[in-house]
Amino acid sequence: MARIGFIGLGNMGGPMAINLIKAGHDVVAFDLVEAALERVRAAGGRSAASAREAVLDANFVVSMLPAGRHVESLYLQQENNACLLDEIAPETVIIDCSTIAAETARKVAAAARERTRRMLDAPVSGGVGGAEAGTLTFMIGGDAEVVEAARPVFEAMGRNVFHAGDAGAGQVAKMCNNMLLAVLMTGTAEAIALGVANGLDPSVLSDIMKQSSGGNWALNVYNPYPGVMDGVPASRDYSGGFQVDLMIKDLTLAMEGAAASGQSTPMGALARSLYVLHKNGGALGHDDAGGLDFSSIQKLFSS
Amino acid sequence: MARIGFIGLGNMGGPMAINLIKAGHDVVAFDLVEAALERVRAAGGRSAASAREAVLDANFVVSMLPAGRHVESLYLQQENNACLLDEIAPETVIIDCSTIAAETARKVAAAARERTRRMLDAPVSGGVGGAEAGTLTFMIGGDAEVVEAARPVFEAMGRNVFHAGDAGAGQVAKMCNNMLLAVLMTGTAEAIALGVANGLDPSVLSDIMKQSSGGNWALNVYNPYPGVMDGVPASRDYSGGFQVDLMIKDLTLAMEGAAASGQSTPMGALARSLYVLHKNGGALGHDDAGGLDFSSIQKLFSS
């Protein structure tokens, strides 16, 4: 049982912290929203009045924040001539689960290394559902032995723990995976719409492609066409799941990563353009499709 | 054991006919290339001097031709006031395995129906390797009971037999599947190249994405990055496999299908543009990349 400082109790961070509590850890959490702290206390955890208080004496620090600027600010911003990294004990393992640019992750990790702090970038996939069920996937950058040291913490929150490489590699892996996810979801939506427009039943076509060379994650567990699969967002009007706005955020990170490394990613770039068109177009009576699940890209082709 | 007339003994048709012979069927084959006929005879089959002779008294007719115009010409062209369909006995099951436009398949099937002939469109996937190993996938359009009647014939040549719907549906299913395949292969190549350019090991990244939401057929069995997977074209300089030229042919059929049905397929259209760029660019010392395996699209992003 470990003492864990947890910072950032949003849609993802909240249930992650509670799963750590359920696993028996002593969680001291901080967030700016009092209601989020209240939920942690109700689950048996403790709340702190500041990030500095939360990390005090922690064996592990876990952060889950919306964007790179929040992560930089949390760990690097000076206050009384010390940043948070200075306040964290050297033996503590710091795990940032936010999805941010690899460059930012590397900058913060380098600052940690200078102070002989051990840090991992560990963005997740699996969405709010995975956070609640404790079935998240972690893609991790940092030293192998630090990943091993943190394994019990990851396993309390998720099911798959992948070590992608050195500092920043977790962010790179997630950026690549989610760009590919956007491409295959859009391609799958397009292919099903083409089949339906040519007289095929979407379930029959999905079943054939799933078992053929078109097979992919979307066809297996997340079919975008309404009525083909039970329990997926497509069958409940694209509510829940992984929002279009978050996919656009991840695609923007991928485009920045491609620009920074001089790579051409035409399919990823087009997927991004189509997701923004979809968001702005406002599908089926929504003013803005950004809040729908990302499989709603189907609407662009099946209107 | 059935009497089978087989027309078209190319790279695909040749081994398919031989697998029918191996399964104990009485195959009478026709092709314009004498060497192809010789191979059939050597395998224990018989050769015919014409398509008309090949279909005489056949329980099944199987054709495997390069393009729609050949299929139309084979079945519909009048000679002595009769087309080949008129020469085929009504109880015979006609199976066209060529990959052609659904529109053409429907036209020939309609001509067959007018003459009370039973016809299926049954394009395959699996390539030359699958044809030789007898592990092809058939995507079939036509009446369900005709599909059942022909099942032993399909099972002698392949492993998966999918009934996609009415006449033409087999072609539609293949067109959708292969468009999606092109999208996911290109997207996978792009994602791996992005990861490698940002410091990741291609095998580690492939492994992570395969088990995550980027998972797809290419990552599972046909990784496009050299050295990641044994026994795939990427690990033998992109030789063998499914040629770029054939992928371009299939994508062109998909674009025609999209145009005919008023569908927008931006990802499929971009994949097609990129495959033609790749072919014309002539990767790595080849003058024309059309003869390489289609996973060589990796070269476009990893040059």
Add this chain to the structure above:
Amino acid sequence: MARIGFIGLGNMGGPMAINLIKAGHDVVAFDLVEAALERVRAAGGRSAASAREAVLDANFVVSMLPAGRHVESLYLQQENNACLLDEIAPETVIIDCSTIAAETARKVAAAARERTRRMLDAPVSGGVGGAEAGTLTFMIGGDAEVVEAARPVFEAMGRNVFHAGDAGAGQVAKMCNNMLLAVLMTGTAEAIALGVANGLDPSVLSDIMKQSSGGNWALNVYNPYPGVMDGVPASRDYSGGFQVDLMIKDLTLAMEGAAASGQSTPMGALARSLYVLHKNGGALGHDDAGGLDFSSIQKLFSS
């Protein structure tokens, strides 16, 4: 003053025929729609009961039909062992103004040549407005001296007469031009929308780009942003002008031409995908945007 047989009196052909009459020519017109013939008679022309009657004794034959199959059927279909080309006198100049595949134009021109008939493919640009005002642009394929012989006819209907090359070259030129037009209209719409979203006045931005390296036909005479320019479709709710459906038709011809010649046209292909998305999306209360002017692609980016 010439005797002209005119076949096809649609939105374009009707006013073109009337301009020939106004220029003093003796026009004998044929169409399947009686009201169209009536308009020609009211303008001082004559009507015929069949295409064969219209071309009898003509110095020039002009046809303006919707698609390649109509052109093939008009000129090549046998009736009493003769096709229309056989009925046209050898000294007659045949001008097909339809927008069709270059391949079809070449096929019909070859059939004409075999019969020593002189034929030009002469698709137009300029839309219904240009047809009515007699300001069309002709892009012409065929022999230079035949183009010269027909110049007075072209000049009665249009303002610009371009000789693009041999048979079929008129169609190729139009296909290339209209593909480029779709690309620059879409790109212009995108650029203005980007500027407006970043606080610029669309008129100021249009004016700057028009005089800079972004300058193009759309900015000069056909601005797609509502309110920037008087008298263009964008300033009357995208009514009138050149319909989205016709642009999609032209882009489909361009994609077929690219496929047939093994060319990659990624920008043209994407423009086509976006136009079909726009049509199917049904902008601003229209169920189908196909009937709007093609500059309405602006709506895709400024919704």
Add this chain to the structure above:
Amino acid sequence: MARIGFIGLGNMGGPMAINLIKAGHDVVAFDLVEAALERVRAAGGRSAASAREAVLDANFVVSMLPAGRHVESLYLQQENNACLLDEIAPETVIIDCSTIAAETARKVAAAARERTRRMLDAPVSGGVGGAEAGTLTFMIGGDAEVVEAARPVFEAMGRNVFHAGDAGAGQVAKMCNNMLLAVLMTGTAEAIALGVANGLDPSVLSDIMKQSSGGNWALNVYNPYPGVMDGVPASRDYSGGFQVDLMIKDLTLAMEGAAASGQSTPMGALARSLYVLHKNGGALGHDDAGGLDFSSIQKLFSS
């Protein structure tokens, strides 16, 4: 005659400073490269040992730097508790000609405004040739009266002076214009290649499209096809002109601007992907096509 402080004497800034000297202004220049300062002195200007020295007593400050971080650093970095803006006299007009993100331009302009300094963002188009010839185009953001006050300075360096709007608007206008330029250059290259592959002469086709609805800046003065136009990069192996690397930089700024404002720019994004493919593909024996003129995108389609 004004006293002008000039900072940044690269390929663009060097000739711009010299044109100011030629117009009779008293130019005090600063750059880190001594050879650049020497050229200014040789032309009759003066050199300074620091930026602070250069701006001392200046009526105008002109800066021309490679990227946003240099501009931020130049104007905002504190040294002895003062940034350069603090050192510039309030009546001085500050003109930043660098091409940077609008966001950065607005940030620096806001810092200037806080100190009651008058600042303009004034990125240019016209390339090194335009800088040397004094024919640049300026796209300017800032107050109208400040633009007027600076007009003589602009006119000594360029030919067109456009006021685009408030602070940052110059950068937005340039980003939009150059994105559109990339789209129309790529589309033009594609269209010409398609025509040539279908038998047309590139000069004839270019001439037709230039006078038709495909007309654009590239066809008018910068034809990308070798041999069509004299004196352009395409006719000297794509040397000189505006480099692919710079176009990629501008397209990256446009993509960032689109992301920041939630806009979809599919054509611009594809153009960017194609330019990076082109750069990485290494056309015609160059290892990297980044140093070629941007009209060399023609090679992608005409290889």
